[in-house]
Amino acid sequence: MSSPQDNSPSHHSLAFRVMRLCRPSFHAEDAVLRLLDPLDLLAAEDLLDDPALPAESVHRLSDPATPDAAAAGDFTFRDRFQIRNPVDAMSLSGLLVLPQSFGNIYLGETFSSYISVNNSSKFEARDVIIKAEIQTERQRILLLDTTKSPVESIRSGGRYDFIVEHDVKELGPHTLVCSALYNDGDSERKYLPQFFKFVVNNPLSVRTKVTSFNYCITLENTYLEACIENHTKSNLYMDQVEFDPAPQWIATRLEGDNYSSDTNSKTRGIFTPPVLIRAGGGIYNYLYLIKSTLEESGQGKADGSSILGKFQITWRTNLGEPGRLQTQQIYGTPITQKDIDMHLLDVPPVIILERPFQVHLSLTNQTERTLGPFEVSISPGITSSEEKMVMINGIQKLMLPPVEASNSSIIDLNMIATKLGVQKISGITLFDVREKKSYEPLPDVEIFVDIIS
Structure with a gap:
């Protein structure tokens, strides 16, 4: 009240x-007190050691719940604290306590x-x-x-x-x-x-971490880690922890037993055991793989939105009281839309010292207007003394025609390596001749330079 x-x-x-x-709560008792024998309170401590005491007299005084020990004539302390009922180990009396x-x-x-x-x-x-x-x-x-x-x-x-x-x-x-x-x-x-x-x-907290990396030259994987922590004083049984991705994403939960399932799949198991998160700071971790729907369909990268989605969480307490939460939108790495996207398609598997080789670049116009013409060159190092170990073979500036809106162009660039071992193709820069604008250099790519065997 x-x-x-x-x-x-x-x-x-x-x-x-x-x-x-x-709902009420379980009423717990001290299991040790429930196992005490009434003789501990009514008789002297050496009563059971007296050989002249008839067994029938002791049996009338002892706990009626232990007739087997009395019938056997064994009234010592040997089995006094043996648990005779499985309920005793839980300290639960079978009663419930109203709030x-x-x-x-x-x-x-x-x-x-x-x-x-x-x-x-x-x-x-x-x-x-x-x-x-x-x-x-x-x-x-x-x-x-x-x-x-x-x-x-x-x-x-x-x-x-x-x-x-x-x-x-x-x-x-x-x-x-x-x-x-x-x-x-x-x-x-x-x-x-x-x-x-x-x-x-707040019954629980959801801490997230977003990690992205390239798993090949043109595509990127994003991993979302979620740590759920229980702040209540009772255990939480998680019925559902689902990540609802934004329209441009597909989310797949990664399980520890190498089993994965799409969160937007129409077919689910008939019964999934709930995940237990223990009271007072218990945690459970979830891992999701997030991919762009546009990349999966070969349409290029997603739009500039960095919203990944949100979590839908439902749980129950010890006696089945339900709870439900929806997190705020979770943001990934901000996506900047570039006018021109230039990336490396492939490099030769074998590169020989001082032998020309060819790399293939893709140039994509991501605007609604025609861009270009362009110049492709290798920018000089940070210091004048820095020497490029991989450079363009021949004319140092490659001229390219304009690229129409939303179209792509493939560039074949002749290069040559001047030093053995692991080297970097770095500083490939694109310059718009008409707009007098330079774009960000291509990310460095490592290669291995060998000699003729």
Whole structure:
């Protein structure tokens, strides 16, 4: 039962009493105390060692739940603390404890409350209009309003009971406001407001980490790691932890047993055991592989949005109370849309020292207008003394024709390596002759330079 924050004036006939409706908890006892023998309290410590004491007398005094030991004539302490019933190991008596207060209320749960309007006066309250609403820092949610159908009367000593429910979607302080407008014994119209305050806490936290890397020259993989931590005082059984990707992404959960399944698959298992996250800081990690739908269909990279998606999480507590949360949008690495995308398609598998070789570049116009003509060259090093070990073979500036909107062009670039071992193709730069604009150099690519065997 909860008490109002502001006590109602004594001259009011009515008063509200509020009790939160939630499932009971298990009643646990000390298993050691349940295994104590009554003889420990009623007899001397050497009673069982007296050979002159008849076994029948001891049996009448001993625990009737242990007839086997008495029948065998063994009344020593040898098996006193042996667990005879599996329930004893759990310290559970089979009883349940009803909640005595509002308790902890968490985001994502359903707040259910039993509200009673009591008439403690000697007079009848008539034409009672009752309202109940939840007030937060952002909004007011009406739970009950009997304006259109007032309670005809609440007799002296009587009461009017009702139940309200609210899906908790905000953190922080909440106020349950109960009010009654009624006629008292003197036919005076009175208004009674009462306030019941509680705080909504966060049941769990979701920490994410986004990692991207190229698994080939042109394509990229993105991995999303999610760590879910339990902040409640009870175990959480996760019924569902699904990542809902944005339209331009496909998400696949990666399992530890090498089993993976698409989160947007239409076929799922009939039953999936819930994941247990233990109370007071237990954690569980999830890993998702995220790919662009455009890359999968060969249409190039996605648009400039860096939104990956959001998590849908549902769980149950020890006695089955449900909870549900939806995270905010999760962002990946910001994607910058370039006017021109230049990347390396392939290099020869074998490169011989001071022998010309050819690399293939792709040039894609990602705008709605024609760009070019272009010059392709290798930019000089940071210092004048820095020597390029891989350079263009022949004319140092390659002229390219304009590229139409949304079209691509393949470039064959002749190069030569001047030093053995692992070297880098670096500094390949594109310059727009008409707009007098240079684009970012191509990322470095390592090659191995060998000699003729």
